[in-house]
Amino acid sequence: KGKGVMTARELVALYCGDPMMEKDFYGGFGVGPKYPKVEDVVVVGAGNVALDVSRLLLTSPESLVAETNTSKRFIDLLSSESSPLSGIKRVHILARRGPRAAAFAPKELREVLQKREEHFVSRIRVPAQGGGEDGGRAGSIGPFEESAGLTKVATRMQKRVFKLLRDHHSKDSGEVREDAPGKELFIHFLHKPVEFVGAEHLSAVHVELQRETLVDDQALxxxxxxxxxxxxxxxxxxxxxxxxRSIGVDGIPPGRASHEGREGSPRALDRDVISDTSGNKTLAPVYFCGWANHGAKG
Known part of the structure; x- marks a missing residue:
């Protein structure tokens, strides 16, 4: 992990008020007064966490105060003129696979695409077959091309998400409205991040454009x-x-035991040693976080 790179779990802990994340956010991740001002953020992933992180980074601090229970520390990072996060203009979500494989929940996706227009403009991007980003076909089957076989094996939720993405993509003319907010969210499908670039701090992400090929009637x-x-x-x-991945704990059944393979068994944790106001050293508390079927308001 270098300067300017962090996990979503760490950022979620910050805006949920975890005091350990507030302790060393600047120094630990290369985000602070002595580091470059953040205008462009790349989020790697195609699930609800990626959407939630992007939404909070692009929502105005005033709305976060009025509508959510987001921690004051995080809101200060977005609102203070001296903060490196106060000038974010664009967030790019990178998904290696196409829209059919997106793991967004329809409700979360609909809020980002349709209910946040006063805060940011959302755009869907897919590569053309010959490269570039003009929204054309990719490989033997286009990212938004209909396929009876693929539709047959898709779940109801996948179909709803695919339709939301396809409709939003088809309506996007690419033009910038005069009354449009100055922030943008780009969801890039079939964009595989292959390299983080920068000498002492992140400056760019290299992305390899992907294509989807129909292997048989029901597989890509x-x-x-x-x-x-x-x-x-x-x-x-x-x-x-x-x-x-979550950390298994005895007595708590994991959500996907077969995938994580830990059957709820405990796992050793590296914990920081901190000092209280009297100088006494103690182990920092351990926080267990998970998705609780609620958004930032919950």
Whole structure:
């Protein structure tokens, strides 16, 4: 983990008020007065956590105060002129697979695409077959092309998410409205991050454009587009919101035991040693966080 790179779990802990995250946010992640001002953020992942992180980074501090229980520390980071997070203009969500594989919940996705227009403009981006980002076809089947076989095996939720993404993509003319807010959310499908670039601090993310090929009537294969040059996205902060696994605890059944393979068994934790006001050293408390079927308001 370098300067300017953090996990979504760490950012969620910050805006949920975890005091340990507030302790060393600047120094630990290369976000602070001595580091570059953050205008572009890259979020790696295609699930609800990626959406939630992006939404909070692009929502005005005033709305966060009025509508949510977001921690004061996080709101100060977004509102203070001297804060490196106060100038965020664009958030790029990167998803290696296409819209059919998106793990967003319809309710969360609908809020981002349709109910936050006063805060930011949402745009869907997919690569063309020959490279670039003009929203064209990708491989033997386009990202938004209908397929009876793929539709047959999709769940009801996947169908709803796919339709929301397809409809939003088809309505986006690419033009900027005069009354549009100055912030943008880009959801890039078939964009595989392959390298974080920067000497002492993150400056860009290199992305490899992917294509989908219909292997049989009901399965897709994802691979790089032949001859397509890597895309460079400028970024001063990268947030990893993919492959976040929980820590098993005795007596608490894991949500996906077969996937995580720990059957709820405990796992050793590295904990910081902190000092209280009297100088006495103690182990920092351990916080267990999880998705509780609520958004930031909950």
């Amino acid at each position: 294969e994802v691979g790089p587009i032949d001859g397509a040059a890597k895309v460079e996205l400028p970024a001063q902060l990268a947030i990893i919101a993919a492959s976040q």
